Amino acid sequence: MIELTNTLTTGEVAIRYLEAIARAKGITQGNLSSKLGVCRQTLAKRFHDRSMDIDSYIATAEALDTDPIDVLAKAYDARQALAAKEGE
Secondary structure (H helix, E strand, O other): OOOOOOOOOHHHHHHHHHHHHHHHOOOOHHHHHHHHOOOHHHHHHHHHHOOOOHHHHHHHHHHOOOOHHHHHHHHHHHHHHHHHHHHO
């Protein structure tokens, strides 16, 4: 489970989910970066900054055998639920 705050965008939440999926599958940043053809530091920066372009996001999800649309939908739903909870 990842911790959500109202300051995170849906895209940032989706990237956090990708990172959590990698951890749950036991995939290291080194292994994932090799699959993506980038250096480990580049991938670490993307996760740390919670910032990646759409092509990198899709490639990362696919490298994790995860549907990028499902991850984004889950992130969107989580943000909506948080917003509703805070609006109560």
